[in-house]
Amino acid sequence: xxxxxxxxxxxxxxxxxxxxxxxxxxxxxxxxxxxxxxxxxxxxxxxxxxxxxxxxxxxxxxxxxxxxxxxxxxxxxxxxxxxxxxxxxxxxxxxxxxxxxxxxxxxxxxxxxxxxxxxxxxxxxxxxxxxxxxxxxxxxxxxxxxxxxxxxxxxxxxxxxxxxxxxxxxxxxxxxxxxxxxxxxxxxxxxxxxxxxxxxxxxxxxxxxxxxxxxxxxxxxxxxxxxxxxxxxxxxxxxxxxxxxxxxxxxxxxxxxxxxxxxxxxxxxxxxxxxxxxxxxxxxxxxxxxxxxxxxxxxxxxxxxxxxxxxxxxxxxxxxxxxxxxxxxxxxxxxxxxxxxxxxxxxxxxxxxxxxxxxxxxxxxxxxxxxxxxxxxxxxxxxxxxxxxxxxxxxxxxx
Ligand code: PSV
Ligand code: MN
Numbered sequence: 001x002x003x004x005x006x007x008x009x010x011x012x013x014x015x016x017x018x019x020x021x022x023x024x025x026x027x028x029x030x031x032x033x034x035x036x037x038x039x040x041x042x043x044x045x046x047x048x049x050x051x052x053x054x055x056x057x058x059x060x061x062x063x064x065x066x067x068x069x070x071x072x073x074x075x076x077x078x079x080x081x082x083x084x085x086x087x088x089x090x091x092x093x094x095x096x097x098x099x100x101x102x103x104x105x106x107x108x109x110x111x112x113x114x115x116x117x118x119x120x121x122x123x124x125x126x127x128x129x130x131x132x133x134x135x136x137x138x139x140x141x142x143x144x145x146x147x148x149x150x151x152x153x154x155x156x157x158x159x160x161x162x163x164x165x166x167x168x169x170x171x172x173x174x175x176x177x178x179x180x181x182x183x184x185x186x187x188x189x190x191x192x193x194x195x196x197x198x199x200x201x202x203x204x205x206x207x208x209x210x211x212x213x214x215x216x217x218x219x220x221x222x223x224x225x226x227x228x229x230x231x232x233x234x235x236x237x238x239x240x241x242x243x244x245x246x247x248x249x250x251x252x253x254x255x256x257x258x259x260x261x262x263x264x265x266x267x268x269x270x271x272x273x274x275x276x277x278x279x280x281x282x283x284x285x286x287x288x289x290x291x292x293x294x295x296x297x298x299x300x301x302x303x304x305x306x307x308x309x310x311x312x313x314x315x316x317x318x319x320x321x322x323x324x325x326x327x328x329x330x331x332x333x334x335x336x337x338x339x340x341x342x343x344x345x346x347x348x349x350x351x352x353x354x355x356x357x358x359x360x361x362x363x364x365x366x367x368x369x370x371x372x373x374x375x376x377x378x379x380x381x382x383x384x385x386x387x388x389x390x391x392x393x394x395x396x397x398x399x
Contacts, residue, residue: 001352005319009352010359012274012318018246018310019063019093019289020054022047022071024303027394028293036394038380040299042387044071045084050300052088053375057366058307059357063093065141065289068128069101078134085135092135094181094243094289097128100145100189108146110166111159111195118162125170133175139243139287140174141216142167143183147190147197159195164208171209181216181242181287182206186223188253198222199231203240214242218291219266220253221245229268236276236284243287244269246310255293258306259313266310267345270317278322300376304366308353315353320344 025041027034041047048064055061064085072078085092099109099121107114109121125142132140146163148154171180184202185194196202199215206213215235222228235241246266248256259266276284288310294302321340328336354364363369370376387394 001319001347001349005347006352006355008318009315009349010356012315013060013311013353013356015283016060016311016314017062017288018060018307019065019287020051020061020090020303020307021065021067021289021291022051023067024290024292024294025050025299026070029295035295037299038384039376040383040394042383042390042392044081046383047071048081048085048088048090050303050379051090052085053300054303054307055090057304057362057370058311059360059362060307060311061090063091065094065096065291066092067096067098068124068131069098072131078131082135092137094139094141094287095128095132095135095137096141096143097125099124100143105145107154108159108195109144111144111146111154111163113154113158118166122166122169126173129170129173129175129178132178138178139181140170140178141181141183141289142170143185143216143218144194144196145189147194148192149190150192153192156193156195163195164205167205167209167213171213174212178212179242179287180206180209180213182209182213183216183218183221183245185218185221185253199235203235203238206240206242215240216243216245216287217241218245218247218253219258219269220247220249220255220291224251228265229272232269233272233276236273241284241286243289245289245291246306247290247292255291257292257294257297257302257309258290259309263309263313264345267313267316268341270314271320271341271344274317274320275322298376300379301367301370304370308366311353312349315349316344316347319347319349 025047027036027040029035041050051064082092102120104117104120110118112118129140174180182202182205184196184198186197187194196205202215206215217232219228232241246258248258248261250261290306292306325337325340328340357364
């Protein structure tokens with residue numbers, strides 16, 4: 001690794017921030033069961049504490065995404081939550097309304113044929129906008145579970161019209177500086193059609209909503225074989241990419257830790273972003289967020305692992321020899337072009353990333369630092385006692 005590459009990596013890491021999901025610290029699992037962890041977060045204060053810890057260990061995670069229904073209690077001033085976040089050295093990031101859990105949403109939320117469900121979804125989302133305003137967040141992240149399970153169940157076209165009107169209303173209710181992120185997903189929990197099926201639907205919906213709406217790419221929300229980096233490139237080119245939900249998958253929306261299955265796929269996404277910046281000289285200002293729901297790994301370790309993997313892969317993308325790549329592409333030299341990517345991908349960037357960390361006053365390997373600290377065992381003991389004192393049975397929902 002030469003000095004120029006080290007500098008490129010340092011610059012890339014300085015610019016790279018990745019948001020933590022509050023729900024990634026709580027007991028989550030599959031629909032077949034959960035395996036509880038003594039150190040899992042019990043409430044929002046715990047989640048913010050854990051996020052603060054991950055930020056301290058990695059120097060890369062200053063914000064925390066929240067899920068309104070799971071994290072905010074009626075009657076509690078959201079400003080208090082912002083204060084707790086500050087105490088732990090983080091800020092509240094994307095606000096995620098929850099329009100999928102209530103019984104009223106059986107047939108959908110904004111797309112439901114039931115007007116009461118649509119009204120509830122709108123009220124909750126507008127309340128979420130107000131929460132965002134109160135905590136100083138500039139992102140409203142919308143994912144809907146809306147869809148149908150059987151052909152003929154409902155009118156796809158009528159649902160789309162309801163959706164467009166609702167998102168426009170939400171968009172127009174947002175304060176200045178807030179961005180509406182539109183997340184798509186081709187299946188689950190709806191298994192025949194989902195109302196925001198793919199990036200095309202999300203793009204159209206964002207366009208119809210207004211100028212402050214963008215598409216959110218969750219890496220687990222694609223059909224097998226989909227070329228995600230191409231979607232990323234097209235959206236970047238059209239100035240319609242808002243951000244990411246990072247996780248990895250083998251089969252469906254598995255929500256595994258990032259790059260555990262396919263690091264090269266994540267690298268190729270970062271490569272396209274670096275290429276965009278190289279070509280245009282513009283910072284695309286993307287919201288990089290983690291959305292994982294690991295069932296078995298210890299919550300804190302899994303989160304730190306994802307952050308460090310993201311940093312390594314982002315660093316690798318920063319050292320692609322873009323001039324050599326352009327020459328190879330111009331000459332139609334396919335092998336040389338691919339080698340430009342592989343050379344960067346196969347470079348061991350870890351010593352430089354560790355040096356960058358030490359320059360920030362943190363340990364070179366955050367996982368080892370976390371293990372040595374004994375904090376997971378300590379939190380396990382504290383939270384077991386806390387559950388006992390509260391008379392809580394471990395489990396329940398994601399909240
Ligand atoms: C849905 O699968 C999703 O990706 C959405 O982003 C939700 O907000 C999140 O997972 C948490 O369940
Ligand atoms: Mn997601």
